[in-house]
Amino acid sequence: MPREPKIAPSLLSADFARLADETARVASADWLHFDVMDAHFVPNLTFGLPVMKAVQAVSPVPLDCHLMIEDPERWAPEYAEAGARNVTVHAEACTDPRGVARDIRAAGALAGLALKPGTPLEDHLDVLVDFDTLLVMSVEPGFGGQSFISDVLTKVRTARRLVDAGDLTLIVEIDGGINADTIEQAAEAGVDMFVAGSAVYGADDPDKAIAALREQAAAAIRG
Numbered sequence: 001m002p003r004e005p006k007i008a009p010s011l012l013s014a015d016f017a018r019l020a021d022e023t024a025r026v027a028s029a030d031w032l033h034f035d036v037m038d039a040h041f042v043p044n045l046t047f048g049l050p051v052m053k054a055v056q057a058v059s060p061v062p063l064d065c066h067l068m069i070e071d072p073e074r075w076a077p078e079y080a081e082a083g084a085r086n087v088t089v090h091a092e093a094c095t096d097p098r099g100v101a102r103d104i105r106a107a108g109a110l111a112g113l114a115l116k117p118g119t120p121l122e123d124h125l126d127v128l129v130d131f132d133t134l135l136v137m138s139v140e141p142g143f144g145g146q147s148f149i150s151d152v153l154t155k156v157r158t159a160r161r162l163v164d165a166g167d168l169t170l171i172v173e174i175d176g177g178i179n180a181d182t183i184e185q186a187a188e189a190g191v192d193m194f195v196a197g198s199a200v201y202g203a204d205d206p207d208k209a210i211a212a213l214r215e216q217a218a219a220a221i222r223g
């Protein structure tokens with residue numbers, strides 16, 4: 001059966017003054033991507049656990065929390081306990097990736113591992129068996145609206161091969177610069193879940209943009 005592409009709009013590109021309305025505008029999405037930035041691991045500051053809980057209470061779609069923070073071991077389980085569907089930590093920030101994956105899962109969420117564009121997949125292959133999702137960053141984490149870095153597709157292809165061979169069970173996710181010009185190459189490389197910020201929230205009708213991106217990715221997978 002062909003892969004069914006999934007779309008996760010990134011709330012980073014939404015109007016922060018109207019977060020409840022902005023979650024309702026993407027009700028057809030698969031996950032809602034929630035970017036937590038601490039101004040230390042990345043040079044930007046967004047929102048944290050109290051805002052996540054408020055969004056979680058009104059969101060029609062499950063939350064996909066991407067923690068771009070130092071000390072993820074301290075915070076990740078709390079996002080899981082608050083009801084996130086998936087909680088992703090950065091490999092570059094983790095001192096105990098296996099331990100944090102175990103804690104996230106024990107708190108009821110899927111556990112995700114994210115890699116910055118320059119971080120080799122090979123350096124973290126041994127821990128991937130403990131994770132449910134792999135988030136391949138296709139921009140430097142910190143800001144929306146950047147250009148897609150196509151070199152990271154090598155990591156996507158490797159992960160896809162390992163999943164298709166049955167060596168790993170992972171949702172392969174990509175984040176950064178995904179739009180109508182880039183989604184097809186990402187889909188062909190093997191992505192399951194596409195995070196899109198500006199391409200969705202920058203559209204007049206975000207739900208229409210989600211449907212169009214999903215269909216474009218599905219067509220690329222069908223070949």
Ligand SMILES: O=C(CO)[C@H](O)[C@H](O)COP(=O)(O)O
Pocket residue numbers: 010012013033035066139140141142143144145146175176177178195196197198199
């Ligand atoms: O994690 C992120 C940045 O660190 C964002 O989710 C990502 O950049 C999405 O925005 P866009 O689709 O506009 O690139």
